[in-house]
Amino acid sequence: MISLEFHDPSGAIEVKQPHAARVTALGGKRVGFVSNEQWQAYRMLPRLKTLLEADFPGIEVLPIDAFPQGNGVIGSEETAALVKASGVDAVIIGNAA
């Protein structure tokens, strides 16, 4: 029997920070959207806003354009700071394809 030992070529991943904590329930919470304005986001995200508002009494869903939109800006520190400053409890980001 021939044995061949070799390096795993996929390398390692360094996890530096945890994912955001989840909210326990959406009722009465403040939710925002961060949109790249691509891939029908201009239709889908407003639809989601309507669904959230219908399904969760007391929820506050910010307008789709509450934060800067577009691939060029949504990943910036400035946008992240605006999201934090808005006091949202949760954020939905879209769309990717």
Added chain:
Amino acid sequence: MTNAVAGLGLAPDAAMVTFPIEMFLPGSDISPLDARRQEFYDGLTRWRSAFDRGGDGEAPMLRVEGASAEDALARFNHQMLANRWGDGLPLWPPTRERVDWILRGAAQPRARTLGAFPPRGGVTTVESCAIALAMAGGRPEYLPVLVAAVEAFLDPESGSEALQAASGSAFPVVIVNGPIGARIRLNAGFGCLGPDPQRPAGASIGRALRLLQQNLGGALPGIGTMANYGGLRHTNLVFAEDEASLPAGWAPHGTERHGFAPGTSSISLAFANGATNIRRRGAKKETPEEDALQGMHRMADFMRVPNMAGLAGYEHGTPGIVMIPGVVAQTMAGLGWTKASMREFFWEYSRIPLADLRRAGGPAWIEIDTSKVARESLAVDPWPITAQPDNFLIVVAGGGHPTNSYWLQGYSPGVVGRPVPLPADFERLIAEAERDLGPAAP
């Protein structure tokens, strides 16, 4: 998407709701959102990452066993494909012995971290490069060029983070200047973009870079990279400028674009997503001046297309790379042309009339571009395909034959250069290459 999440330093998973691509097209039916809205709600409330460790740790050694050496090799290659680590062609096993051999070409410590390979964020070390180069059939003397290319690739200015995942099928182009090209048998002449058993370095280095893009960077077709076609990705493009054929007064590419002193071993990395042969030579009784001018127009006419590929590098990158063989460079220089005057010509004659641009929907892409310079360029008619003539890259390479030139359509936010430091016993590696491969072809 999980690649991008991991690349941000988060665990490599995320709360996502995915739909078939049809829902993301204009005029689509978006009612499936209603039916699956609970998945969105769960993502905001109940979802938990499946990864709760601080990291995956060091890459382990793996093992296969076979009834014979041939059987073990076959099982190794099967495992590479089953784990999505291969490229469909046979691979060398990156055994400890082979990787250690490749690492004799390292000018830096094997554990030195070069960065996180985007978008997945795989920790990239000199050893990672050696593993990929071993798999790609490389040799130790190739490692300095690969490491320099990886450093350039990981530089945010290259734009690699977006291009790794983007649908536009970008592939890296590595142009090598200085003496190292000839020393490691990198092709600068006939067939320099293709396979060549006399000068095999480019194929191995480019293949190793591709394996890193996939295995560390996560650019797996249809999963980690949305590249529709993925052309030229088996080996990318790695070649040397034919500096011996540069006319007097023409600087090497590495000097012109990056300021490296002539004679410096260096690499220059850009991205392209197209490769086209252009018949440059005239066919009848043209004068030398007519032959040169018609060839220049034929090239510029090919660049004058509103397909928006060059927009990615409008301000700081490149609309593309022009390759001309040395014999043509010598003729052009004899007629008074320089690389600079050729760039001016291409810039002027590749402009697109705004009416044509509007007909093709080009302004919409320009208006949403992140570059203010690009957005403001819409005021210019005819529209220049790049912000300035210097953005065109002109490289003297290709076989000594005057008929054709080559155009690598740029999709390149930046063009990044790096010097190529060599290990102390590099000359010994070259001597061993002579022993193993025979004398280098002239």
